[in-house]
Amino acid sequence: MPLPFLTADRESSAPAAAADETPLPYEDRDHWRRPYRPGPWRVAGGALLLLLASYVLISAVLIGVAGNVSGAAVCLGIAALVIAFALRLLRIGVWVSAHGLRQVGLFYTVTLPWASIAAVRTAQQPVKWLGLPRTLQGQALSVVRTREGAGEGKDDGEGEPLRTLLTDHNADFLGRREAFDQAADVIEAWAAEPR
Structure with missing residues (x-):
């Protein structure tokens, strides 16, 4: 069963062949997509959570066979929460489309x-290193929102920055410096594209 949120389009990681090509070679620009592959730390965390959920599901079956229906229902509920948490963990990141930029957190x-x-x-x-309180020097990709004029609805310069989008020390890019640079370039290209 294909899981589209686990893969990025291969075109996004390939450099443009010619200078006249657009930097965003996507066929369906209205479709939300992550312009990079999830990192090994994020995938490993999701896999461990799904493994834990499988053990809880087996426990639910054994408890249900033993005749304790309420205990089996509790185990099924816990397994459903763990599966939902694992899937949300795998969706964390930056998504782009022709409509805008979407930052998905936990x-x-x-x-x-x-x-x-x-x-x-x-x-x-x-x-932050892997989202933990420990900080170290690194690169971060951030978005600055526009500030609208008073009552006019026109851009009046830069507003306050959005939460940091990506860092080279998060679960997607720890130890993958080139992947961070490519993802930052693609997101910056999406932002710079004329609309």
Whole structure:
């Protein structure tokens, strides 16, 4: 069974063959896609959670066969929560389409239309290591929103920055510096494309 959220389009990682080609060689631009492959840390975490869920499901079957229906139902509920958590963990990241940029977190999703994005920047700054409190120096890709004029609805410069999109030390790019650079370039190209 194909899981489209686990794979990125192969075209996004291939450099453009000619200078006149667009940097975004996608056929269906309205489809939300992650412009990079999930990293091994994220996939390993999801796999371990799904393995745990399989053990809980086996426990539910054994408890149900033993005659304790309420215990089996509790185990089924726990397994469903673990599976939902694992799938959400695998969806975390940045998604792009012609409609805008979507940042998916564990407990939140922020979608911004391209018109409300002033800039997408890569900067050297302190970043969290695998999302833990420990910080170290690294690169981060962040989005700066536009600030609308008072009552006019026009862009009045840059507003406050959005939460950091990607870092070179998160679960997708730890130990994959080239993959981070490629993903940052693709997202910046999506942001710079004229609409």
